[in-house]
Amino acid sequence: MQGLPKIIEHRLANGLCVLVGEVHSLPIVSYQVHFAAGSRYERPGITGITHLFEHMMFKGTQQVGPEEFSRIIQANGGTLNAFTTTDNTSYYENLPADKLELAVRLEADRLANLRLTPETLEPEREVVRSERKLRAVNSPFGLLIEQLFALAYEQHPYRWPVIGWDQDLKNLTLEDCREYYRVHYSPANGVVVVAGDIAADEVFRMVEKYYGPIPSQTHLRSAIPKEKPQRGEKRAVFKKVSQVAAFFAGFHIPEITHPDLFPLQNLCTALSAGRSSRFFEKFEKPGKAVEARAEVGYPPFLTMDPGLLQIYAIASPGISLDILEKEVWEEVEKLRQEPLPAEELTKVKKQARAYFLQAQETLFFKGLLAGIYQVRAGDFRRIDAILPNYEAVKAEDLLRVARKYLRPENRTVITLQPVSQSEHEELGEVE
Amino acid sequence: MSAGSPSRFFSLPPVSSSVLKNGLKVYVVQRRELPLVSIHLVIPCGAEADPSGRAGLAHLTAEMLTLGTQKRSASQLAAEVDGLGASLSASSGWNSTSLHLFGMSEDCQRLIDLLLEIYTESTFSPEEFEQLKQRRLAALVQQKDESQIIADERFQELLFQGTPFDHPVYGTLKSLPLLLCGESRDFYRRTFLPPGSLLVMAGDLDAEVCFRWAEDHFPSAVQGSQGLGPEEAPLPSLSGVRTILVDRPDLTQSQIRLGHIGIPHAHPDYLAFEVMNYILGAGGFASRLMRRIRSDLGYTYGIRGSLEPRKNSGPFIISTFTPTETTFPCVQEIFSVIRSFMAQGAIDQEKEEAVSFLTGSYPMKFETLSQVAYRIIQAELHGLGLEYLARYPERISTVSIEDLLRVARTHIHPERMLIVVVGRVEKFRREFEQLGPVEIMG
Numbered sequence: 001m002q003g004l005p006k007i008i009e010h011r012l013a014n015g016l017c018v019l020v021g022e023v024h025s026l027p028i029v030s031y032q033v034h035f036a037a038g039s040r041y042e043r044p045g046i047t048g049i050t051h052l053f054e055h056m057m058f059k060g061t062q063q064v065g066p067e068e069f070s071r072i073i074q075a076n077g078g079t080l081n082a083f084t085t086t087d088n089t090s091y092y093e094n095l096p097a098d099k100l101e102l103a104v105r106l107e108a109d110r111l112a113n114l115r116l117t118p119e120t121l122e123p124e125r126e127v128v129r130s131e132r133k134l135r136a137v138n139s140p141f142g143l144l145i146e147q148l149f150a151l152a153y154e155q156h157p158y159r160w161p162v163i164g165w166d167q168d169l170k171n172l173t174l175e176d177c178r179e180y181y182r183v184h185y186s187p188a189n190g191v192v193v194v195a196g197d198i199a200a201d202e203v204f205r206m207v208e209k210y211y212g213p214i215p216s217q218t219h220l221r222s223a224i225p226k227e228k229p230q231r232g233e234k235r236a237v238f239k240k241v242s243q244v245a246a247f248f249a250g251f252h253i254p255e256i257t258h259p260d261l262f263p264l265q266n267l268c269t270a271l272s273a274g275r276s277s278r279f280f281e282k283f284e285k286p287g288k289a290v291e292a293r294a295e296v297g298y299p300p301f302l303t304m305d306p307g308l309l310q311i312y313a314i315a316s317p318g319i320s321l322d323i324l325e326k327e328v329w330e331e332v333e334k335l336r337q338e339p340l341p342a343e344e345l346t347k348v349k350k351q352a353r354a355y356f357l358q359a360q361e362t363l364f365f366k367g368l369l370a371g372i373y374q375v376r377a378g379d380f381r382r383i384d385a386i387l388p389n390y391e392a393v394k395a396e397d398l399l400r401v402a403r404k405y406l407r408p409e410n411r412t413v414i415t416l417q418p419v420s421q422s423e424h425e426e427l428g429e430v431e
Numbered sequence: 432m433s434a435g436s437p438s439r440f441f442s443l444p445p446v447s448s449s450v451l452k453n454g455l456k457v458y459v460v461q462r463r464e465l466p467l468v469s470i471h472l473v474i475p476c477g478a479e480a481d482p483s484g485r486a487g488l489a490h491l492t493a494e495m496l497t498l499g500t501q502k503r504s505a506s507q508l509a510a511e512v513d514g515l516g517a518s519l520s521a522s523s524g525w526n527s528t529s530l531h532l533f534g535m536s537e538d539c540q541r542l543i544d545l546l547l548e549i550y551t552e553s554t555f556s557p558e559e560f561e562q563l564k565q566r567r568l569a570a571l572v573q574q575k576d577e578s579q580i581i582a583d584e585r586f587q588e589l590l591f592q593g594t595p596f597d598h599p600v601y602g603t604l605k606s607l608p609l610l611l612c613g614e615s616r617d618f619y620r621r622t623f624l625p626p627g628s629l630l631v632m633a634g635d636l637d638a639e640v641c642f643r644w645a646e647d648h649f650p651s652a653v654q655g656s657q658g659l660g661p662e663e664a665p666l667p668s669l670s671g672v673r674t675i676l677v678d679r680p681d682l683t684q685s686q687i688r689l690g691h692i693g694i695p696h697a698h699p700d701y702l703a704f705e706v707m708n709y710i711l712g713a714g715g716f717a718s719r720l721m722r723r724i725r726s727d728l729g730y731t732y733g734i735r736g737s738l739e740p741r742k743n744s745g746p747f748i749i750s751t752f753t754p755t756e757t758t759f760p761c762v763q764e765i766f767s768v769i770r771s772f773m774a775q776g777a778i779d780q781e782k783e784e785a786v787s788f789l790t791g792s793y794p795m796k797f798e799t800l801s802q803v804a805y806r807i808i809q810a811e812l813h814g815l816g817l818e819y820l821a822r823y824p825e826r827i828s829t830v831s832i833e834d835l836l837r838v839a840r841t842h843i844h845p846e847r848m849l850i851v852v853v854g855r856v857e858k859f860r861r862e863f864e865q866l867g868p869v870e871i872m873g
Binding site for chain 2: 023025026027028058066067070071074075076077078079094095096099122123124125126127128129130131133134137138139140240241242243244273274275276277280281284285286287290291314316317346347350351352353354355357358360361362363421424425429430431
């Protein structure tokens, strides 16, 4: 396929996996390190530690002072950041190709020599609590989505948010961070990806030089509990000050390696991608909903363990949420009763192909695709099957997965009920 | 460790350009790595031309173009675009309105035909207009729950009070209900046709074919026009610190904006200001504000100083958020960082690192087709020309340490800043009164 780089793999003796995709269109590279460390490895009491620890990785080593990592990369023309998900923690630098070695050296340094001190932990704990307020507590629907996962999952760690509960953030200790670093940040638990204007051999030499001496430690990680099949609809109400009423629903669906995700993605596209989609025509265009969406993450953002397909609708002012929700389920039910017309199937397959190619415009995404598939699905080669898998979907597959997963018994629904400021206060503090 | 040496040679992607007889400027950038094309038609007229009390007219008019043509209803048009796996958007900024189609190169001809159809054959159906207005109004009601947006809107509204820039480009709950379909159609006829418009096509396409197509088709599209845009109005400035507190008692964290009107993109000091502001507030962890407010004090997850590049003077804004209890200390610390910077200026190492970042990361601003098109459009609309894009790294490199202190002292005014805070006002109102009179908004 035009534009998709061939990925070459190399493995170091300590178990570190290295993937390189050469792309020579601009003199830049994306350097990424993905660790199999996500909130799925946490336990109650230390929720949010994966993400807090990601912040601590910028707090310096024996040789590099706190936050100096960022300053040095930027001073060499690079941009950088990191993100934590349920399944992986990823660090990246996008920078001029001739500065790649700097990124390799600094990343290897913090993997081997991170300094964790009380002086750097305390302000960072408050930074993360501020981030939690931004993303969840003070955002219009953040707490609602947290409630959805907390209700849909009873045993699996996806039931708590990646950013963690505020009570846990307040209680995490330096010792918890040290333990997390020791158990999860080992070369054998990481995947290095380089996409861009550089020869693969050159990358392997650099990575061997800086990561080769880091010993791999194997620590037993606790088994992750499996979620039992849901046996009936679950519902809850969440009250807060809001201009609008809304509902957020989740249906349990399989993990990243499962072929059913492709037809499920196509169903979501038919429901809400673009202005010819069913939800737009039925709910948004005539002003019943401010927004109505059906979503499964796009590759590579599909979960390692069985995830949730989310459907949500925000009612327009003056529209009854009960009626809106009922009509949304009627639309979903149609997908379980009648096959998608041939023309619509052709459309959603073309959309899937186009969106996948559009995402390939950046080296950063090309790297993410390989790195995250390697971590979450165990093999980056699965990305070669993405387009053929979309292409192979038939109308009967859509009908089958709609019937299998979009059942009311498999559904969890949280509704947002707007309340006045005084009622909001009577309900207690949010955190 | 100091800044690195300049990175490997980077040159701008080759841009072919031509001016059609009707004044339309056409730019083509050929890039064949992916089978994609990005097509932008840009009209040099935007929300600054909204008549008084009719905020949102340009933006609404732009979207009306995509809601039905003489050949296709809104639904048929949407089906055509989605059927190509493409995306279509239409929106107005302050000085321009853009139609953008992004799709696969195998459909290039259909995409450019569609663009022309949308641009010249739109029907302005009254029914579509009413539905669009209702959708926009519902979205604005929902937006009242977004404290970040409230803070941004209030700040800009108060900063640019009495000028064409004192409303959101997408209109307000007050202005949108007043707008009429006929008014939108007239606005289109008066302002949306060349000369001075730009057509930018980037991607897996043939430059010659693109030019030929534009030459053959666009002349017939022009029905006559007049370049429109209001006379540049004088912009207001404050005589002291003005504090506005917007009460949202349900919030546990305050949104903070402070700043004033800055300088236009084409101002001779703009690049020196960009280097200076990297050190003060735009450089992430390399910036003084982030180091002090986040790393030392843990007051916030993020803080940023930005000067929006506009044809006219854009706002210089410091934006952050912090838990209710640290709201006032956070504002005090921001002032303290600004004043200390203005007293002492930057050190050589900071300047070198800022220059190195801005020049070294420059190629990344040309990675996607839309980025390339956007750079060309911005340079042309802001009166900078394509040469600006080519010479940017070289010009950034000539900024001196003295320039940084001079532009900070000339263009930053802590003594007459506007402060807007959205949050639990009763918890910090008294503290803010130390700074002068405080106005409370609901």
